[in-house]
Amino acid sequence: MNTNGRIEVKNLNFYYGNYQALKNVSMTVEPHQIVAMIGPSGCGKSTLIRIFNRMCDLIPSTRVEGKVLIDGKDIYTKDTDVVSLRRKVGMVFQKSTPFPKSIYDNVAYGLKIIGIKDHRVLNETVEKCLRRSALWDEVKDHLGKSALSLSGGQQQRLCIARAIAVDPEIILMDEPCSALDPIATARIEELMAALKDEYTIVIVTHNMQQAARVSDKTAFLMHGQLIEYNKTTDFFTNPSNKITEDYITGRFG
Amino acid sequence: MSRHDTSDLIFRRVLAAFPITVLIIVAGIFFELVYSSLPSLHKFGIGFLYHSIWNPVEENFGALPFIYGTCVTSLVALLLAIPIGVGAAIYLVEYAPVKVSRVISTLVDLLAAIPSVIYGLWGIFVLVPFMRNVVQPFLGKYFGFLPLFQGPNYGIGMLAASVMLAIIIVPFIISVSREVIAAVPFVYKESAYALGATRWEALSNIVLSYGKAGILGAVILALGRAIGEVMAVTMIIGNDPKIALSLFSPGYTLASVIANEFAEADFPMYLSALIEIALVLFLVAIIVNILARLLIWSVTGAQSAEAVK
């Protein structure tokens, strides 16, 4: 088991223009853990995980202060290679985003763009990733079909297969199940448990049962501040902060 | 039947009348063209399409030079306009600063509103001398081994007309492609970036494959415009009904010959032949549209329908 995939956040502030979306956040995500992020809408969960793969760079006039280290390396230096950082830190979005290509080409996309053409390598990787994302049995007979013909849950698993095909260390998931029914959700949750051996996973969710079921640690954000970050069992049974307790018992929105 | 059903029904009937009217008008035009060109149809038969003599004095009429001129100029115009138009659209949406993009986009939309006779004048005074003094000598010198770029250099001719057409249709392609590209949901681009795609990769294989159908639609519109363009082409193509491989040589198009010679068609067979030219133009336009649509379907398959959702 490799020990890469550690995220360290130190005194992080983040601004959209003049608006401060994250305030002095510090936390460490250990390799091969699943960390859940919860908190009310607009508290900065998506913003925080988008800082981990520098997806926030795509929005103009944003600013990052503080340090974010991945495997001990600062990812906000001038000479950070953003493209290879993003291959190391994969991402799955709320809405599944299959490309208008075949199932096969979706999974192979990340390999093809770095120039891998060897069909044996591609075939093996596609099969391995589809198996890992528990989609293989459903699609193995029609890999050439358009990815858009899959169901929502299948599309989301395809996006996970596509993300792991580039061999990341960390996978960020932003509400990956919010558009799925309970059965499809359960499959993604099983999948996360299985992927934990190889990847560090950070998942944003609005569903507290889900956070409790899948994660090792849970982080609670509010108004851009990290209120509590603790082992999931302790977090839900014995929160150390009054605000956390109010939130998880549903005393406010 | 409730009140709602009745009003619904009336509304539906009224609305249905509009497309039906359009169909009737189109069919009416078609029959009128066929009817008026009957003398010519009888005399020349199918040979009208492949005979290359156009001689009003001897009452000998063949449409091939015009079909050739229309196809060549439209095609060359597309070859020039597609990369420029799509490239400009990509630049405006993805790379240009917002302010620059807004100003240029407005200007481009204005270009589409310029009457083509003004393009024609500009063509005579600026484009033709430029072709004669700069572009064609250059092409002749470095690509003269191709039959396309040989022969006397007048400036006027099919190449000048093609460039003119390209200039006329580029704004079309830019505006539609710009909207198509801007309409691709941002999260698809993000997904490509998240897999380590560079900006160019995200654009060329994700954004453009989403926008394919829409951009092709723009190209079809542009092609229709190019095939039907009269004024600007007539002013600089040279209006000579001959078929020459060289793009430097003068030519003639279906639309131009109708506009030019209609007033002088002083005997019935001449008039009838011109109307048959119009019929051919009508059919060429329709066939090109059908072919382009088939192309869109084959390129995008069933995907585009879902991608648009």
Ligand SMILES: Nc1ncnc2c1ncn2[C@@H]1O[C@H](COP(=O)(O)OP(=O)(O)OP(=O)(O)O)[C@@H](O)[C@H]1O
């Ligand atoms: N592109 C942006 N420009 C300006 N402000 C933004 C932008 N994106 C987010 N914000 C603001 O930053 C704050 C945090 O947003 P973020 O998307 O991280 O919230 P979230 O916790 O993911 O919410 P949700 O649960 O609704 O997804 C919000 O107040 C939001 O209005």
Ligand SMILES: [Mg+2]
């Ligand atoms: Mg969010």
